[in-house]
Amino acid sequence: MSTTKSSSSIPIVPTAIVTGASRGIGHSIALRLAADGFKMVVNYSGNTSAAQKVVSDIQALGGEAIAIQADVSQHDDVKRLFDTATQAFGSISVVVHSAGVMQLGPIAPESIDIFDRIIQTNLRGAFLVLGNAAQYMQAGGRIVALSSSVIAKSFPEYGPYIAAKAGVEGLIRVLANELRGRSITVNAVAPGPVATDLFLKGKSNEDVLRLSKIAPLERLGTPEDIARAVSFLVGADGSWINGQVLRANGGFA
Numbered sequence: 425m426s427t428t429k430s431s432s433s434i435p436i437v438p439t440a441i442v443t444g445a446s447r448g449i450g451h452s453i454a455l456r457l458a459a460d461g462f463k464m465v466v467n468y469s470g471n472t473s474a475a476q477k478v479v480s481d482i483q484a485l486g487g488e489a490i491a492i493q494a495d496v497s498q499h500d501d502v503k504r505l506f507d508t509a510t511q512a513f514g515s516i517s518v519v520v521h522s523a524g525v526m527q528l529g530p531i532a533p534e535s536i537d538i539f540d541r542i543i544q545t546n547l548r549g550a551f552l553v554l555g556n557a558a559q560y561m562q563a564g565g566r567i568v569a570l571s572s573s574v575i576a577k578s579f580p581e582y583g584p585y586i587a588a589k590a591g592v593e594g595l596i597r598v599l600a601n602e603l604r605g606r607s608i609t610v611n612a613v614a615p616g617p618v619a620t621d622l623f624l625k626g627k628s629n630e631d632v633l634r635l636s637k638i639a640p641l642e643r644l645g646t647p648e649d650i651a652r653a654v655s656f657l658v659g660a661d662g663s664w665i666n667g668q669v670l671r672a673n674g675g676f677a
Contacts, residue, residue, distance in 0.1 A: 444523030452647035496549035600667035616673025
């Protein structure tokens with residue numbers, strides 16, 4: 425999305441909100457969109473120092489950024505996130521929902537607490553962030569949610585995570601239709617295995633090596649790979665992509 429000009433020819437810098445931007449993929453997306461010329465709202469759940477580091481990195485490169493704490497699974501927190509962002513920077517041009525958690529467990533009664541936790545953050549959170557984005561966003565905006573290419577693999581113990589991410593893919597398609605007439609695109613990016621702390625946690629070296637070899641490109645993705653895909657969808661070249669899932673996974677699925 426290019427910078428527009430007002431009647432006085434003063435450039436208007438668009439604003440982007442990235443949830444879960446204090447670490448991993450969200451961190452890289454925030455840095456990439458700042459480099460693309462967006463004023464950045466760095467959302468985080470609990471790690472204030474990490475979020476402030478992202479803000480400092482963006483400012484060091486000449487960009488504008490603020491950090492706003494909000495739990496995406498909580499209605500009041502998400503509304504406050506959007507209210508504060510609007511008060512700070514004006515209208516919102518882009519929302520990227522990257523916040524999420526990963527925890528594995530079999531489809532069995534003893535996993536119900538894991539299921540509830542994953543659904544609370546990954547699906548309820550997406551519903552709240554996408555819903556607020558639809559209400560606050562200016563015409564011509566872009567909404568992107570993070571899904572996962574693991575949906576196609578159906579690995580054991582991924583049931584709660586896959587259920588939530590499949591729900592996210594359903595939400596973006598419905599929202600794209602609900603926003604008819606406002607020139608707002610709604611898409612998802614579905615990474616394959618990406619070398620982040622969230623992905624690597626709890627996995628043995630053997631597990632990581634095995635997963636890295638599944639894709640024909642024979643490596644794990646990087647957060648920067650996913651940030652480039654998001655940059656495409658929210659930029660001028662992605663303007664005709666709507667209601668789609670971009671599987672950025674090196675051929676993983």
